[in-house]
Amino acid sequence: MRLVxxxxxxxxxxxxxxxxxxxxxxxxxxxxxxxxHNHLFTVGIGGALIGxxxxxxxxxxxxxxxxxxxxxxxxxxxxxxMVFKGKIYQTQSSGKTFEVDDRQxxxxxxxxxFQPDITLTPARSMNKTELFQYLDSVLTNVNGMYAIHINxxxxxxxxxxxxxxxxxxxxPLAQMLGLQHFFEFNNAQGDLIGYRLPFFMDNxxxxxxxxxxxxxxxxxxxxxxxxxxxxxxxxxxxxxxxTIQVPATSDYQHFDFKTNREEDIKSVERGGKK
Amino acid sequence: MRLVxxxxxxxxxxxxxxxxxxxxxxxxxxxxxxxxHNHLFTVGIGGALIGxxxxxxxxxxxxxxxxxxxxxxxxxxxxxxMVFKGKIYQTQSSGKTFEVDDRQxxxxxxxxxFQPDITLTPARSMNKTELFQYLDSVLTNVNGMYAIHINxxxxxxxxxxxxxxxxxxxxPLAQMLGLQHFFEFNNAQGDLIGYRLPFFMDNxxxxxxxxxxxxxxxxxxxxxxxxxxxxxxxxxxxxxxxTIQVPATSDYQHFDFKTNREEDIKSVERGGKK
Numbered sequence: 357m358r359l360v361x362x363x364x365x366x367x368x369x370x371x372x373x374x375x376x377x378x379x380x381x382x383x384x385x386x387x388x389x390x391x392x393h394n395h396l397f398t399v400g401i402g403g404a405l406i407g408x409x410x411x412x413x414x415x416x417x418x419x420x421x422x423x424x425x426x427x428x429x430x431x432x433x434x435x436x437x438m439v440f441k442g443k444i445y446q447t448q449s450s451g452k453t454f455e456v457d458d459r460q461x462x463x464x465x466x467x468x469x470f471q472p473d474i475t476l477t478p479a480r481s482m483n484k485t486e487l488f489q490y491l492d493s494v495l496t497n498v499n500g501m502y503a504i505h506i507n508x509x510x511x512x513x514x515x516x517x518x519x520x521x522x523x524x525x526x527x528p529l530a531q532m533l534g535l536q537h538f539f540e541f542n543n544a545q546g547d548l549i550g551y552r553l554p555f556f557m558d559n560x561x562x563x564x565x566x567x568x569x570x571x572x573x574x575x576x577x578x579x580x581x582x583x584x585x586x587x588x589x590x591x592x593x594x595x596x597x598x599t600i601q602v603p604a605t606s607d608y609q610h611f612d613f614k615t616n617r618e619e620d621i622k623s624v625e626r627g628g629k630k
Numbered sequence: 631m632r633l634v635x636x637x638x639x640x641x642x643x644x645x646x647x648x649x650x651x652x653x654x655x656x657x658x659x660x661x662x663x664x665x666x667h668n669h670l671f672t673v674g675i676g677g678a679l680i681g682x683x684x685x686x687x688x689x690x691x692x693x694x695x696x697x698x699x700x701x702x703x704x705x706x707x708x709x710x711x712m713v714f715k716g717k718i719y720q721t722q723s724s725g726k727t728f729e730v731d732d733r734q735x736x737x738x739x740x741x742x743x744f745q746p747d748i749t750l751t752p753a754r755s756m757n758k759t760e761l762f763q764y765l766d767s768v769l770t771n772v773n774g775m776y777a778i779h780i781n782x783x784x785x786x787x788x789x790x791x792x793x794x795x796x797x798x799x800x801x802p803l804a805q806m807l808g809l810q811h812f813f814e815f816n817n818a819q820g821d822l823i824g825y826r827l828p829f830f831m832d833n834x835x836x837x838x839x840x841x842x843x844x845x846x847x848x849x850x851x852x853x854x855x856x857x858x859x860x861x862x863x864x865x866x867x868x869x870x871x872x873t874i875q876v877p878a879t880s881d882y883q884h885f886d887f888k889t890n891r892e893e894d895i896k897s898v899e900r901g902g903k904k
Binding site for chain 2: 554557597604
């Protein structure tokens with residue numbers, strides 16, 4: 357296991373010392389938060405998606421104003437979303453993967469403008485558990501927010517995608533795990549797009565690791581269930597703030613956020629009960 | 631009880647229909663979130679303040695870039711903060727109230743640029759419970775975020791302020807309720823600065839109503855414990871997104887966010903156990 361470059365040791369140090377420093381702002385009179393650097397933009401509340409709010413709430417063309425990298429869910433669920441290099445891809449439960457129509461909408465999505473602070477090229481193959489342990493050994497701030505891009509070859513990848521729900525169907529996601537379609541790939545070349553988020557973001561988002569996959573030829577993707585790495589390069593973008601855009605739809609206004617959905621969130625992320 | 635003006639019926643309608651609409655942006659090429667309108671900026675995590683992280687993390691002069699209205703806590707606790715008309719006031723446990731030095735820091739604060747969408751002038755006197763019920767009858771989106779400014783005369787107001795903690799003291803706030811200093815005012819003229827926040831913001835913030843008081847002459851203030859209104863005007867600013875600036879201090883990096891502090895948060899807000 358070796359770290360080939362930590363080419364941004366200086367930005368990292370600046371980041372760690374940045375508490376209490378002004379948020380940088382190109383125009384000091386603009387009275388805006390800098391949401392271009394180290395900032396995670398999320399639309400929707402994770403707990404609401406898990407609890408059955410699958411309607412599109414935010415157009416893809418607007419989402420692109422807030423980030424070029426990310427993951428989420430399409431309108432009516434209907435698969436999984438990958439935001440990569442400024443384009444947005446959808447993988448449906450048939451496996452079909454395509455670039456979305458910008459006028460359509462996401463039901464929940466998180467994006468950031470990806471600017472790597474750390475680059476790692478681990479020397480050995482790892483399964484999912486080993487990869488997460490390896491990342492934990494590098495990302496030592498347990499309360500930090502990290503965007504993670506992994507490019508390379510995977511000796512095995514298993515993804516999933518949900519089929520679309522019917523109009524006005526609000527079955528909680530954890531009750532639809534039996535409807536997931538799974539896809540397995542050997543010697544797959546492509547990109548993992550994901551995050552490690554801290555515990556205090558649970559309920560509005562999903563804490564821990566969360567990755568989606570997009571193949572090099574953009575013809576396959578989905579939410580990561582399992583993987584074994586071959587030769588990969590890992591890029592980390594350290595984030596220090598996040599925005600939540602809260603939908604004002606009738607469904608959101610009447611949603612019961614008091615129910616504790618932590619176990620549901622975990623089982624949906626894993627793709628099944630423990 | 632009568633509503634004298636709802637002068638912004640049109641902006642309100644626009645707000646309710648705004649899900650899925652682009653976030654407005656003066657410069658479409660700026661790739662920034664509009665954090666000037668209907669946006670709550672928070673620095674720090676509520677659960678961390680409640681759990682004992684009282685060190686200043688963000689300078690007041692930077693806080694002013696994100697809002698002209700709000701409430702929070704000073705460095706080392708040392709009382710209560712009121713952000714009003716672009717100025718930041720501190721009430722210490724002695725009762726002394728003054729405008730802060732911009733170079734000093736807050737340990738937790740939320741601010742927004744206050745632009746009223748609804749104005750109400752209730753016709754009768756109300757105690758705190760009745761005021762909150764009255765506001766609930768107007769603010770019908772239980773999952774909405776509302777900034778609330780109440781100006782006028784209060785036949786009775788009771789506030790509190792905490793004394794400063796010692797350097798490196800991290801006693802949880804709920805264990806220091808016995809140290810609060812209370813202040814009572816009759817026929818007080820001034821402003822209540824506050825919010826009603828939805829349940830999903832708990833732990834990172836405080837759900838429900840949360841008000842601080844600032845007297846007309848700026849010589850008294852503090853966190854509201856109890857009140858009875860006389861003649862008041864209520865202004866409501868409907869918010870639709872929020873940003874959390876996560877401090878990168880060593881204390882924050884090592885803080886245990888897994889402990890459930892919901893009961894502590896409620897007892898600190900109330901100023902005592904139920």
